Amino acid sequence: MAAMIRGGGRRSTIAGLASLALVLSACVSVNTSPSTSLTPPGTAPGSPSLGATATAPATVTSSQTPPATATATTPASELPTGSPGASPTATPGASLGAGFHADTQVLADDFSDSESGNWGTGKVAGGSITNADGQLSIAFTDSNTLWSWSKVPQTWKTMRIVGGVDLATGTGGGGWACGSSPGDFVGGVVNNDGEWVFIRIADSSASVIDRGSLPDAVTPVSPYQLSIECAGTDTGGMRLRMVVDGIEAATFEGTDGPADFDRVAAYGSGDAGFDVAFDNLTAYGGNDFGGFPTQADSDVADLFAHIPSAIAPDCTSVVPSDDTALAQFDCQPAGSADEAHYISFVDPAAMDAEFDSLVSNKDLGSGTCQDGPATTTYTTAEEDAGRLACFDDSGETAFIWTDTALSIVGIGGSASDDYAALYDWWKTEAGPVRNP
Numbered sequence: 234m235a236a237m238i239r240g241g242g243r244r245s246t247i248a249g250l251a252s253l254a255l256v257l258s259a260c261v262s263v264n265t266s267p268s269t270s271l272t273p274p275g276t277a278p279g280s281p282s283l284g285a286t287a288t289a290p291a292t293v294t295s296s297q298t299p300p301a302t303a304t305a306t307t308p309a310s311e312l313p314t315g316s317p318g319a320s321p322t323a324t325p326g327a328s329l330g331a332g333f334h335a336d337t338q339v340l341a342d343d344f345s346d347s348e349s350g351n352w353g354t355g356k357v358a359g360g361s362i363t364n365a366d367g368q369l370s371i372a373f374t375d376s377n378t379l380w381s382w383s384k385v386p387q388t389w390k391t392m393r394i395v396g397g398v399d400l401a402t403g404t405g406g407g408g409w410a411c412g413s414s415p416g417d418f419v420g421g422v423v424n425n426d427g428e429w430v431f432i433r434i435a436d437s438s439a440s441v442i443d444r445g446s447l448p449d450a451v452t453p454v455s456p457y458q459l460s461i462e463c464a465g466t467d468t469g470g471m472r473l474r475m476v477v478d479g480i481e482a483a484t485f486e487g488t489d490g491p492a493d494f495d496r497v498a499a500y501g502s503g504d505a506g507f508d509v510a511f512d513n514l515t516a517y518g519g520n521d522f523g524g525f526p527t528q529a530d531s532d533v534a535d536l537f538a539h540i541p542s543a544i545a546p547d548c549t550s551v552v553p554s555d556d557t558a559l560a561q562f563d564c565q566p567a568g569s570a571d572e573a574h575y576i577s578f579v580d581p582a583a584m585d586a587e588f589d590s591l592v593s594n595k596d597l598g599s600g601t602c603q604d605g606p607a608t609t610t611y612t613t614a615e616e617d618a619g620r621l622a623c624f625d626d627s628g629e630t631a632f633i634w635t636d637t638a639l640s641i642v643g644i645g646g647s648a649s650d651d652y653a654a655l656y657d658w659w660k661t662e663a664g665p666v667r668n669p
Contacts, residue, residue, distance in 0.1 A: 333462045333474065334523035335393035339385040340497060340516040344369050352499070353381040368510040371501040373405065378439045382412055382498035389518030391464045392494040396514035399456035400425045405503020407511070410434065411463035412498055413491035420500060421461040421475040421483075427453040429482040431473050432500065433490065439502065442473070443485050450480045456510075465493040468522035479535050484525055494518070532559035536577040539639060539665035540564070544573060557583035569651070569658040570632075574644040575665060584640045588620055591633050591644070595624040602632065603656045613667075621659075623652065632659050641665045 342351065347364045354362045354369075359377030363370050371379050394409040400423070410420025410432065418434035419442070431442040447453055460476040471490030475482045497516045501509040526534070533550050540548055540562060548564035557578055564573040578584040592608065600607035602623035611621050611634070619635035632645040632655055645663055647655050 333391040333393065333464050333472070333519060334521045335389065335391040335462060335517040335519035337389075337518050338515065339387070339389070339392075339518045340383065340514065342383070342514045343367060344512055344514070351383045368399075368512045369499050370401075370508060370510045371407070371499070373403070373501070373503045373507045374505055376504045378500075378502040380410065380418070380434065380439075380498045380500040382410075382418075382496045384496045385494075385516060385518065387518065388413075388493045388495045389520060390467050390493050391462070391519040391522055392497070393460065393462045393517040393519075394420075394497050394514065395458070395460045395516075397456050397510075397512040398423060398459045399510040399512070401455070401508040401510055403503055403505075403507030405501060405507035405509065406430060407499070407501040407503075407509030408432075408459055409461040409511075409514075410498040410500050411461065411465075411491070411494040412496040413465070413494055414496075417491045418498055418500075419463055419471065419473060419490045420498065421459070421473060422500060422502070423447065423455075423457050423459060423477060423482075425453075425455065429475050429477065431475070431483070431485050434498075434500075439500075442487070443483070445483060447477060447482055448480050451477045451482065463491075463494060464522045465491050467492045472522070472525070474525065476531075479538060481531060529560075532577065536560040536562060536575060536641070539577075539641060539667075540575055541662060541664040541666055543662060544664070548573075548575075555583075555587060557586070566662075568662065569649075569654040570645040570647055570663070572646045573663065576642045576644075578640045578642070581635075581637050581640050584635050584637070584642055585620070587642050588622070588633060588635050591642075592622040592624070595622070595626070597622055597624055601656075602652060602659075604652055623655070625650070630655055632656070632663075634659065634663075636665050636667075638667065639665055 344364055345367050349364070352364055352369055354364050357379060359375040360371060360373040360379055362379060362381050369381065371381070373379070392411040394411065396409065398407045400407060404425060406422040406424030408420055408422035410418040412418035412434070416434070416437065420432055422430040422432055424430060427447050428444055429447055430444040433440050433442050458478050462474040464470070464472040466488070471487050473485040497514070499511045501507070503509065536559070537545065537548070537550070544564050544566045547566055548562040551561050551563050553559065553561045553576065559577045559579060561574065561576045564575070565571070566573050576587065578587065596606055597608040598606045599609070601609055602621060606624040608620070608622040610617060610619065612618055617637070619637045621632070621634040623630065623632045630647045630650055630652060634643050635641070636643070643663055643665060645655060645659055
């Protein structure tokens with residue numbers, strides 16, 4: 234593990250705990266599903282059929298400043314966007330070097346402000362779109378396709394959209410799309426038939442680009458954490474990538490699509506009675522297509538997604554020090570911990586082996602780490618979650634823990650001997666985050 238250096242050039246002994254060795258010796262190419270056919274056999278343009286018996290999309294409408302009971306006046310593709318968000322700023326994602334190089338945050342919306350006006354809402358032909366209770370929701374009264382979009386600052390050649398998609402009731406699908414000013418969108422959807430679907434919206438009509446079954450590693454139960462990456466034709470081709478619950482589901486490469494992007498959309502298609510809800514959206518832009526990521530790139534991005542948002546901005550990706558490790562981040566969080574480290578592994582057995590090596594020959598008690606050295610297990614939601622050890626390491630206090638479900642080892646350290654404060658940090662702030 235790359236060590237954190239504090240004032241005076243003293244090497245942190247906490248960081249030194251994990252100095253073991255070796256970069257991943259090979260990169261495995263991700264699975265791809267290339268297709269150049271915009272309309273798979275049997276799928277007519279304008280009939281996405283995302284698990285629903287969908288007809289060609291109606292010309293759904295909404296007002297430019299819609300109240301909760303808006304009267305239809307303009308096409309769905311022109312649902313109002315409100316004011317663009319703040320100017321984009323660089324985020325830690327830029328250090329990952331993975332995916333389509335869409336690493337500058339351009340929009341973040343937890344949908345907690347129902348009066349923001351950033352999204353088109355109101356009653357429309359075939360259903361309604363609402364922003365309430367921390368969600369943007371699309372409800373269908375007829376078989377239809379509906380979407381609402383929000384503009385972002387600037388125009389970007391690549392875009393990545395990440396957020397929650399909950400297929401609440403009924404039959405249909407929902408997801409995110411990247412769009413351009415003329416109302417041309419491409420994106421990706423999951424449906425409750427256990428499928429991924431890439432879609433295109435043009436001239437207020439939606440069509441299927443490609444589709445297939447979700448990977449076996451993805452549990453086909455909503456809500457999903459859905460990431461859609463888009464590269465416009467100005468990058469040399471139109472490319473799409475979908476990641477579901479941290480697992481790559483599909484990629485696509487073709488020639489038709491928007492040249493670039495300046496808006497994001499929440500998209501749904503379903504039968505009458507279908508509801509889809511969206512939450513915690515973050516969108517990123519970029520101007521350099523970085524290529525489809527390697528497996529090593531994906532491992533780095535996956536681990537980064539599990540680091541708590543309050544700590545992530547102060548983290549740097551480093552080469553893993555163990556040949557069974559997939560990725561590693563070294564962090565300098567504010568608060569009770571002076572440093573933190575997160576290491577992901579291929580499986581729980583490799584994770585436990587790392588934990589054992591880190592705590593071997595340490596003076597450990599049998600308490601809870603709240604008042605002194607100890608080794609124990611811990612639970613979340615009344616289920617066994619992992620192991621925890623804490624001890625004095627050359628005058629510094631070290632906490633080391635595992636998350637069995639994620640195969641992640643966490644390390645926290647402080648120059649203070651305040652076990653209670655570091656325990657509180659570990660319990661309430663340290664993560665890793667489940668189902669990010």
